[in-house]
Amino acid sequence: MRVEDRRELVITAAMAVFGERGYVGATTDAVAKAAGVSQPYVVRMFGTKEALFLAVLHRAVDRLLTDFTAVIDANPDSDTEQLRLGLGNAYGDLLADRGLLLSLMHAFVAGSDPAIGATARAAFLSVYSLLRSRARFTAEEARDFLAHGMMLNTMVGMRMGLEIDDPVARELVECVSPINADLIVRLATDR
Amino acid sequence: MRVEDRRELVITAAMAVFGERGYVGATTDAVAKAAGVSQPYVVRMFGTKEALFLAVLHRAVDRLLTDFTAVIDANPDSDTEQLRLGLGNAYGDLLADRGLLLSLMHAFVAGSDPAIGATARAAFLSVYSLLRSRARFTAEEARDFLAHGMMLNTMVGMRMGLEIDDPVARELVECVSPINADLIVRLATDR
């Protein structure tokens, strides 16, 4: 296989592993196993584990920006409310991956690491900028949209779906995202 | 010193370390140094690093519940909006610690670990329940309040204050929490 394709494969595998265990908790060996290659090869392809994580983050934010841009471009005449729904749906689709948004979440709370922190901040700001300029959200609308997203990520990250038999947890999950409630449960139960 | 007091001291130190580096990234040695004791003593006091982290989480959520309850009890006749402001202020005060809410955030994204995940979910649900029952928030009000909190935690976690010279970042930080903007910057610059 060409090294370029293998790279993409490894990044995909790494996204799942980093999303599951976080930057420090993930091992290059777990990534290698998930990608079906040897551990030294993973390290040599990216140089360091950190570089691999940064590659994952770049792909994650690229995907986020691409998908959001597609929604915006597909609805040139939509008002904010319509756009909010469309972008919310796109976010839900991205959530189905779990690794993507959770890798970003892990980066967001790892701001103390210089390289990861800088990448995380740039990623967050690029999404915020997209909402402000291209989607024409007000600052408050963008803030609320992103806050809602952080909440959704948190639900998935802590596997709140495992508590779905608790009426309080069910109410919370349904309220956070009615259309994604089933997905949250499934993502919590998986694996 | 009595072992009981020493325990509290170590938990306080551990909260800062776990908030800074996360559960996996934090070392018992760093906690020990921060608390001014030896590394084996930290381990022996709590049995395992995980038990120490769980102790930190319990103290964090206790503090959160205590402070929120105090605000609610101090404003028995307040409407939702007044209560929201009061609780938001209390949240800002808790944020000043950084270790407290960031330790919780790290737990939220570490849901795949059985013990940590269960504790994290219980913690989140207990806060949600408090808002719903004692503060009489609607599900939507509680959701929005918590979503806003997750967003604030994220800003602190990724040290967004470091980008405060970027007008976009400044707008975002000011918009997320005007009264805590300076704090976010200070927490990002500290250490």
Add this chain to the structure above:
DNA sequence: GAGGGAGGTAATCGAATGATTACTAGGGAG
């Protein structure tokens, strides 16, 4: 069919880290 470059692996190393063990200072009770 010889050579070499691309795409890998096996073996191993060194550092970090959670945990364990064995030891010790000190002060209060009898």
Add this chain to the structure above:
DNA sequence: CTCCCTAGTAATCATTCGATTACCTCCCTC
């Protein structure tokens, strides 16, 4: 004084993990 319990530490162990080194094996070209 002496015993012993509480509150610790120093030394060390076993593992894990990222990284390095050396090697292998196709396939393509000449």
